[in-house]
Amino acid sequence: MKTIAVLTSGGDAPGMNAAIRSVVRVGLDKGLKVMGxxxxxxxxINGEIFEMERHSVADIIQRGGTILRTARCEEFRTEAGRKKAQNILKAFGIDGLVVIGGDGSFQGARLLSKLGISTIGLPGTIDNDLAYTDYTIGFDTATNTVLDAINKLRDTSSSHERVSIVEVMGRNCGDLALYAGVAGGAESVIIPEKEFNEAELCRKILEGKLRGKLHNLVILAEGVGGAEKLAKRVQEVTGIETRATVLGHIQRGGSPTAFDRILASRMGNRAVELLIEGKSSRVVGVRNGKVYDDDIEEALSVKRKFDDELYNIANIVSY
Structure with missing residues (x-):
């Protein structure tokens, strides 16, 4: 292993830059040549590859997004596209590749490994939807971004005695809604993993009003449905003014939290170690506070276990 490369793929996540920084500087410390x-x-596929030095990753640990940029690539989904990528890597003398992204990015790394390229995946996604790891890079920052937004919405909702429905990201995974909802004191958390009863939500809102509540905060994961439609139906049933807020891509940006910076740095270090050890088709994760690695195929096949305990807590403490 003489030359390694690093790329970011799929949706960006805060902490990706910290992971890039770690891969580059650990690689250089181990005597490797590192390419971006x-x-x-x-x-x-297009050969957009350049050599990275220590100064290439200076002053980026606190920045959101990814300095390497990211893009979707339909051509890579084809066998011909992956063969082209293989040839590009060989042309640049790259022996190992670190891929930072989500499940789709990992599938790409897995397919490249079948072509003889040593690949290691780092979980970079705000959704926390990779079941093999307790946390993904970017999830903690995104949760805090949502928390900041709902804290502000709570102020204005109380002033106007409104119901505020906040739609957050999470198509198939409700972790972002659940964690932010518990931390933000939301009255209701609506997520894909649990059946949603609209009538029960309206009843809960009306009961809260009778107890003197000045506002109601509902956190809705995007995978359940649109906040605008739900807000309209809630207002029709309860008679209480209801507003919808879709946070959108603001959740992807911002300076990463200390947790995400440390997690990314630890994972980047382990990725380089694995390549030096001659490992391939592996992903790095964290379990019970310890960084570990697993086979890509096995990691992607892990069934996600929903945190029922935290969900129950959310319902109990919100009432």
């Missing part, structure tokens, strides 16, 4: 691939698999 711009714009994910698209840039890989």
């Amino acid at each position: 691939v711009q714009r994910g698999y698209s840039g890989l």
Whole structure:
């Protein structure tokens, strides 16, 4: 192992830059040549590759997004596209590749490994939807971004005695809504993992009003449905003014939290170690506070276990 490369793929997540920084500086410390691939698999196919030095990653640990940029790539989904990527890597003398992204990015890394390229995946996604790891890079920051937003919405909702429905990201995974909802004291958390009863929500809101509540805060994961439609139906049933707020891509940005910076740094270090050890088709994760690695296929096949205890707590303490 003489030359390694790093790329970011899929949706960006706060902490990706910290992971890039770790891979580059640990790699250089181990005597490796480190290359950066711009714009994910698209840039890989197009040969957008440059050598990285220590100064290349200076002053980026606190920055959100990814300095390497990211892009979708339909061509990489084809066998011909992946073969082209393989040839590009060989042309640049790259022996190992670190891929930072979500499940789709990991699938790409897995397929490249079948072509003889040593690949290691780091989980970079705000949704926390990779079941093999307790936390993904970016999840903690995104949760705090949502928390900051709902704290502000609570102020204005109380002033106007409104119901505020906040839609957050999480198509198939409700962790972002659940964690932010518990931390933000939301009255209701609506997520894909649990059946949602609209009538029960309206009853809960009306009961709260009778107890003197000045506002109601509802956190809705995007995978359940639109906040605008739900807000309209809630207002029709309860007669209480109801507003919807869709946070959108603001959740992807911002300076990463200390937790995400440390997690990314630890994972980046382990990725380089694995490549030096001659490992391939592995992903790095964290379990019970310890960084570990697993086979990509096995990791992607892990069934996600929903945190029923935290969900129950959310319902109890919100009432």
